[in-house]
Every structure is written in C-alpha cells, then in structure tokens.
Amino acid sequence: xxxxxxxxxxxxxxxxxxxxxxxxxxxxxxxxxxxxxxxxxxxxxxxxxxxxxxxxxxxxxxxxxxxxxxxxxxxxxxxxxxxxxxxxxxxxxxxxxxxxxxxxxxxxxxxxxxxxxxxxxxxxxxxxxxxxxxxxxxxxxxxxxxxxxxxxxxxxxxxxxxxxxxxxxxxxxxxxxxxxxxxxxxxxxxxxxxxxxxxxxxxxxxxxxxxxxxxxxxxxxxxxxxxxxxxxxxxxxxxxxxxxxxxxxxxxxxxxxxxxxxxxxxxxxxxxxxxxxxxxxxxxxxxxxxxxxxxxxxxxxxxxxxxxxxxxxxxxxxxxxxxxxxxxxxxxxxxxxxxxxxxxxxxxxxxxxxxxxxxxxxxxxxxxxxxxxxxx
Amino acid sequence: xxxxxxxxxxxxxxxxxxxxxxxxxxxxxxxxxxxxxxxxxxxxxxxxxxxxxxxxxxxxxxxxxxxxxxxxxxxxxxxxxxxxxxxxxxxxxxxxxxxxxxxxxxxxxxxxxxxxxxxxxxxxxxxxxxxxxxxxxxxxxxxxxxxxxxxxxxxxxxxxxxxxxxxxxxxxxxxxxxxxxxxxxxxxxxxxxxxxxxxxxxxxxxxxxxxxxxxxxxxxxxxxxxxxxxxxxxxxxxxxxxxxxxxxxxxxxxxxxxxxxxxxxxxxxxxxxxxxxxxxxxxxxxxxxxxxxxxxxxxxxxxxxxxxxxxxxxxxxxxxxxxxxxxxxxxxxxxxxxxxxxxxxxxxxxxxxxxxxxxxxxxxxxxxxxxxxxxx
Ligand SMILES: [Zn+2]
Ligand SMILES: [Zn+2]
Numbered sequence: 115x116x117x118x119x120x121x122x123x124x125x126x127x128x129x130x131x132x133x134x135x136x137x138x139x140x141x142x143x144x145x146x147x148x149x150x151x152x153x154x155x156x157x158x159x160x161x162x163x164x165x166x167x168x169x170x171x172x173x174x175x176x177x178x179x180x181x182x183x184x185x186x187x188x189x190x191x192x193x194x195x196x197x198x199x200x201x202x203x204x205x206x207x208x209x210x211x212x213x214x215x216x217x218x219x220x221x222x223x224x225x226x227x228x229x230x231x232x233x234x235x236x237x238x239x240x241x242x243x244x245x246x247x248x249x250x251x252x253x254x255x256x257x258x259x260x261x262x263x264x265x266x267x268x269x270x271x272x273x274x275x276x277x278x279x280x281x282x283x284x285x286x287x288x289x290x291x292x293x294x295x296x297x298x299x300x301x302x303x304x305x306x307x308x309x310x311x312x313x314x315x316x317x318x319x320x321x322x323x324x325x326x327x328x329x330x331x332x333x334x335x336x337x338x339x340x341x342x343x344x345x346x347x348x349x350x351x352x353x354x355x356x357x358x359x360x361x362x363x364x365x366x367x368x369x370x371x372x373x374x375x376x377x378x379x380x381x382x383x384x385x386x387x388x389x390x391x392x393x394x395x396x397x398x399x400x401x402x403x404x405x406x407x408x409x410x411x412x413x414x415x416x417x418x419x420x421x422x423x424x425x426x427x428x429x430x431x432x433x434x435x436x437x438x439x440x441x442x443x444x445x446x447x448x449x450x451x452x453x454x455x456x457x458x459x460x461x462x463x464x465x466x467x468x469x470x471x472x473x474x475x476x477x478x479x480x481x482x483x484x485x486x487x488x489x490x
Numbered sequence: 491x492x493x494x495x496x497x498x499x500x501x502x503x504x505x506x507x508x509x510x511x512x513x514x515x516x517x518x519x520x521x522x523x524x525x526x527x528x529x530x531x532x533x534x535x536x537x538x539x540x541x542x543x544x545x546x547x548x549x550x551x552x553x554x555x556x557x558x559x560x561x562x563x564x565x566x567x568x569x570x571x572x573x574x575x576x577x578x579x580x581x582x583x584x585x586x587x588x589x590x591x592x593x594x595x596x597x598x599x600x601x602x603x604x605x606x607x608x609x610x611x612x613x614x615x616x617x618x619x620x621x622x623x624x625x626x627x628x629x630x631x632x633x634x635x636x637x638x639x640x641x642x643x644x645x646x647x648x649x650x651x652x653x654x655x656x657x658x659x660x661x662x663x664x665x666x667x668x669x670x671x672x673x674x675x676x677x678x679x680x681x682x683x684x685x686x687x688x689x690x691x692x693x694x695x696x697x698x699x700x701x702x703x704x705x706x707x708x709x710x711x712x713x714x715x716x717x718x719x720x721x722x723x724x725x726x727x728x729x730x731x732x733x734x735x736x737x738x739x740x741x742x743x744x745x746x747x748x749x750x751x752x753x754x755x756x757x758x759x760x761x762x763x764x765x766x767x768x769x770x771x772x773x774x775x776x777x778x779x780x781x782x783x784x785x786x787x788x789x790x791x792x793x794x795x796x797x798x799x800x801x802x803x804x805x806x807x808x809x810x811x812x813x814x815x816x817x818x819x820x821x822x823x824x825x826x827x828x829x830x831x832x833x834x835x836x837x838x839x840x841x842x843x844x845x846x847x848x849x850x851x852x853x854x855x856x857x858x859x860x861x862x863x864x865x866x
Pocket of ligand 1: 469
C-alpha cells in the first residue's frame with residue numbers, strides 16, 4: 115500500500131492524500147459505507163459504485179464469519195468476488211460486534227468466547243484466528259483484534275484492557291509475519307489505539323501503536339456514547355502522536371459534523387452505520403440540516419428530495435413520495451433514503467478533500483458545521 | 491385509446507397488437523407489474539423502466555385510496571406525477587382487496603362497506619365513488635367496480651353476484667358518461683366479466699359485457715384457487731364472445747405457463763403479484779423452470795443467477811450470493827429476485843409477441859410450457 119499526502123491544510127491538521135492498493139486508488143478523506151454481511155443494506159452494487167462512488171467499503175468480520183461462513187468465501191475466491199465488488203474493502207476484526215453481545219461473551223487473555231446471535235452456537239476468537247479469518251475474507255485492509263471498551267469506562271479497566279489490546283496486537287503481527295497473501299493481492303494491516311477517554315492512556319496507546327510501524331493506524335473505542343468534545347479531545351491527542359505519513363482511520367464515526375471536525379484533527383478514513391441505519395428510520399442528512407421524512411410537514415411537498423442532486427434519488431423522487439413510502443412501510447423508501455444518505459456522506463468527504471486542496475478547508479468546514487446543525 | 495391487431499396466430503387465438511394511449515404505446519401481449527401502493531416493492535422506478543421495461547404497470551385503488559389518500563394524489567396531479575412514472579398505469583377498482591377483507595366488509599346492492607386494514611376506520615365503496623377515486627388517481631385504464639366471487643362458489647350466489655356486477659357496470663358507465671377527463675389525458679374504462687367457474691354464467695356475463703361497448707374488456711374472478719384447466723375453460727368461453735377488435739385483460743393471472751396458455755386463448759393483458767411476491771420468498775422463475783434460491787444446493791454455486799441475462803441482476807450476482815442474502819435476511823436479496831422475476835415475465839410476454847409475429851407461437855409455447863414446468 116502506498117500513501118501519499120497531496121496537500122496539508124494550513125489552518126488545521128486536515129490533509130488530502132491518496133492510498134494505492136492492489137484494488138485501486140483511495141482518495142482521502144473518505145467515508146467507507148458499511149456492507150455488514152456482504153451487502154450495503156438495500157443498495158445494489160452498481161448503485162453503490164456509480165451513484166455513491168466510494169473507493170472503499172467496509173465488511174464486518176463477525177457477520178461474515180457466521181454467514182456465509184469462511185468456506186463459502188474461500189470457495190468464491192474472497193469477498194470481492196463473492197459480492198461482486200472490485201474496489202477496496204476493509205474488514206474490522208469482529209471485536210466490536212463480539213463485545214456488543216455483552217451477556218453472551220467472555221473475554222480472556224487468550225481471546226473471546228461468544229455465542230452466535232443467529233443459532234446460539236459457541237465460537238472462540240483469538241488474535242491469531244481473527245487474522246486467519248480476515249485473510250480468508252480477503253479485504254485490502256485488515257484490522258487488529260482489540261478490545262473496544264464501553265463508555266463510561268473505569269480507569270483501571272480501561273488501562274488493563276489497553277495493555278491486553280497491545281499484547282493482542284503483537285500476537286496479530288507475529289501471526290501475519292510468516293504468511294503469504296492468500297489471494298495474490300496485498301492485505302494491509304492496521305493496529306488500533308484504545309484507552310477510552312483518558313488522555314494519558316490514549317497517549318500511551320498511540321505511542322505503542324505508532325511504534326508497531328504498521329502501514330496505517332486506527333483509533334478505536336470512540337463514538338460509543340461519549341460527548342463529541344471528549345471524542346475530539348481524544349482524536350487530537352492521538353493524531354499528534356500517530357505518524358503523519360501514514361493514514362489514520364477513526365472507527366465508527368459519525369455524524370457529518372463529527373466527520374468534518376475529525377478531518378480537521380488529521381483523520382483520513384471513517385466508517386459508521388449512521389447514514390444507512392438512520393436512513394432506514396427516515397432520517398435524511400443534507401448540507402442544510404437533517405430531515406425526518408416521516409413528518410407530516412412533507413406530506414404534500416412535491417419538491418425533489420434534495421436540490422443538490424448528488425444521486426439519482428434526490429431528483430427522481432419527491433419528499434411527498436418518499437414520506438408516503440415510509441408511511442406505507444414500503445421498502446423502497448429505505449432504499450431511497452439509504453442511497454441519499456450515503457451519496458451525501460461521500461459528497462461531504464469528497465468536498466472536504468476539494469477544499470483542503472483549494473486551501474480553504476477550515477473556512478468551509480466552519481460554515482458547513484453551522485449549516486448542517488439544523489432540523490429542517 | 492387506439493387498439494390495432496398486427497398479427498393473429500394461425501394455430502391458436504393468440505394475437506400481437508398495440509394499444510396507444512396518451513401515455514404511449516402498449517405492445518401486447520403484456521404482463522403488467524403490480525405497483526400496489528405507488529411502488530413496485532423493492533424496485534426503483536428507473537430499474538422498472540430501463541431493466542424490466544413494461545409499457546404499463548398496475549396500481550391498487552384500495553391501497554392508494556387509504557395511502558397516500560386522494561387529496562395528496564390530486565395535489566400531485568395524479569399517480570403518474572406522484573410516483574414519477576410517465577408510462578401507462580392501470581388501476582383495479584379496489585373490489586378484489588375489499589372482498590379479501592372477508593369479515594371486515596359487507597356487500598349490499600348500493601356498494602361495499604369495509605374496515606381499513608390500517609386503522610380500522612370505516613369506508614364505503616360504490617360504483618360511482620370508485621369511478622371518482624380512479625379519476626383522481628388518474629390511471630390510463632380504469633376498471634369497473636365488480637364483485638369477485640371466491641372459489642368454489644355456490645351457483646346461485648355466483649349468478650346473483652354476476653347480475654349485481656352487471657348492474658354496477660351500468661352505474662359505473664352512467665357516472666363516467668357525463669364527466670371530462672380530470673388531468674387532460676384520456677382514461678379508458680374496462681368492464682369485467684364474472685360468473686365464477688360456470689360456463690353458462692360466463693357466457694351470459696361475456697355477452698352482457700360485450701354489449702356494453704367499452705374500448706377494452708376484462709375477465710375477473712379467475713386465478714382464485716381453481717385448477718388451471720377450469721381457468722382455461724372459462725377464458726376460452728369468454729374470449730370467444732368478447733369482441734376481437736378490443737383488448738382482453740385477464741385479471742390476476744398467473745404463472746408463466748398460465749400466461750402462455752391464456753395468450754393462446756386470445757388474452758392480451760395480464761397482471762399478478764406472483765413474480766414479485768414469490769421473489770420475496772426466494773422463488774425465481776426462469777425459462778428452464780423455477781429455482782428456490784434458499785436451497786442449500788445453491789450455497790457454493792458461483793454461476794450467474796440466470797445465463798439469459800435479461801436484467802443486470804442476472805449476471806452481476808451469483809446464485810451463491812443471492813442465496814446468502816436470503817439466508818442472512820438481507821433485503822437486497824428480495825430486490826434482486828424481484829427484478830429478476832419481473833424481467834423474466836416481461837421477457838416472456840415480449841417473446842410471445844415475437845413468436846406470434848414470426849408465425850411460430852404455438853410451437854414455441856408448447857416447448858416453453860414443457861421447459862418451464864420443472865424445479866431446478
Ligand atoms: Zn465546495
Ligand atoms: Zn424466442
């Protein structure tokens with residue numbers, strides 16, 4: 115993987131860069147749509163490619179491991195071929211989903227034992243076998259197996275957990291060291307900074323992760339319920355330590371405003387279920403604020419969904435029609451809202467990139483943050 | 491509306507024709523996809539137009555009357571504008587849905603009182619107000635308000651019901667006679683033949699309907715559970731009486747085989763929820779038989795969904811991937827299967843048309859009926 119910074123913003127830590135992998139170029143900053151179980155819910159692959167147009171999407175190791183399972187993914191020649199997506203894919207480590215099972219998992223030094231949410235069967239994830247799983251899924255970027263702490267988190271728990279995440283990182287890297295790439299193309303490994311909302315732990319973790327010398331680095335354990343200001347404070351501490359010449363990925367973030375603020379702090383990559391999940395609940399993100407399309411106020415508003423016309427849905431359907439689809443519980447409503455929101459998120463990161471390159475990012479960002487902080 | 495027969499098959503009663511309305515040309519035989527509540531479930535309008543490519547779709551008066559309601563449809567300028575569909579639309583009369591409410595409706599000479607399945611509110615449909623409703627929805631072809639009898643149906647009930655349907659027809663026509671078109675374009679009225687599975691009643695009803703002198707005629711009350719042979723027998727009796735120089739629409743039919751057999755008996759237009767409903771349950775129709783994509787046998791079959799490549803889904807996704815989407819309960823699976831099935835149904839009626847014009851329809855039909863009668 116080759117990472118090249120093209121432009122740094124003078125008034126913030128934002129940067130425009132490109133990553134080149136065996137599946138093509140990733141222009142950053144970028145938002146990665148979440149394709150949980152080999153599908154971005156409700157979106158055809160061709161719509162994803164042609165309309166939303168991300169250079170990279172995300173798959174969830176936990177979900178893919180349970181369905182369609184590794185033997186099928188391996189027989190298909192990896193996830194790209196299985197789902198028909200020839201651009202980049204990143205997989206998480208499955209850690210986040212496993213911890214979310216709360217009562218149905220047990221974390222030990224060796225790894226995590228958990229019960230499938232599908233059939234109640236027991237499984238065991240270790241740093242080593244999760245690397246194997248991600249090799250078999252075949253994403254271009256694969257993530258370390260870490261523990262994602264909840265918010266709020268007791269200091270001592272956060273500290274112990276962080277050290278275990280560091281030990282697990284060593285195990286992940288030791289395991290990968292000896293292995294060839296499974297499908298002929300490169301798989302780039304990213305370690306993950308933890309440390310909850312404690313600056314000293316975040317600093318310590320960022321130093322440990324930076325020292326690991328990976329080709330890219332991630333920040334985990336944020337966007338788990340903490341106030342935005344705490345999130346930004348952690349991102350700032352961490353970004354100042356993580357190497358500047360490598361991509362930085364902030365996991366699970368966030369609102370359009372969160373994304374712009376974190377770009378300003380030096381983050382290059384984002385993923386989040388918010389644009390897709392909220393779309394399915396009728397919430398639309400736009401450059402001028404959020405819309406709850408279920409509201410009666412849109413009932414007879416026959417204007418286009420979004421005059422900005424980022425994707426075809428924005429002008430081919432009206433607000434009144436979309437509102438009707440939600441009222442009638444027609445799935446097409448969720449499809450339309452999902453394409454709209456993802457189109458908007460990708461527009462936002464592309465636009466951020468443009469303004470970084472044009473030299474007016476901070477000004478634009480401040481204007482957008484104000485403008486998007488409204489309910490229409 | 492202008493109806494022109496282009497070619498009659500020598501060995502059957504099949505014909506290839508065109509209907510011209512203010513929303514364009516309808517080439518027959520044709521299958522009309524069902525867009526129940528202003529949406530063909532799970533299909534974007536552009537996919538419907540570009541991939542499935544029907545000249546006409548169907549909307550359900552009962553559903554549209556309840557949601558989005560007539561005031562919204564009227565404010566939008568009719569259903570075409572509301573849903574963004576500029577080709578032809580046909581609406582049913584709502585009768586079929588109302589009768590399906592069984593315990594929640596009461597049929598009298600004046601009309602039908604029923605309870606909404608959405609909020610339990612009471613409504614009253616009469617031949618007159620259903621004509622008004624369909625005028626407001628604004629379809630190009632609107633249907634008479636009839637009673638659709640169940641199968642099996644007591645002879646005397648079927649006879650009394652048929653006569654009421656005839657009286658209701660007169661009321662529909664009287665009501666429409668004096669009225670201008672609501673949105674400037676023509677709305678063509680089709681009466682409906684009833685008579686259950688009784689040849690003498692069907693004959694009597696077909697004569698009554700033929701005498702009404704409408705621009706097109708429909709056959710109702712079939713595909714309600716009767717054996718296919720009984721359906722064909724009724725279609726044959728009725729088609730022999732309905733005027734040859736006007737389009738014949740067989741309501742609610744059916745399987746691909748039903749459609750070909752009824753084309754051979756002189757039917758021009760069809761609609762049915764089968765391709766869309768069955769798609770959502772994982773059943774695919776193909777030229778070589780039906781596929782239950784949920785079966786484990788497709789789990790590692792990475793071949794395209796359908797080598798015939800009628801729509802983009804057929805080759806952009808594999809059977810294994812589609813099976814996975816159903817197993818994981820991902821809505822994209824239903825979207826893919828729906829586009830496939832509708833694409834296939836429209837291919838089938840287009841292909842029937844080609845073979846009628848080429849003069850080898852019967853031969854082709856017999857081959858297809860054999861070929862499609864398989865489970866893959
Ligand atoms: Zn701009
Ligand atoms: Zn042919």
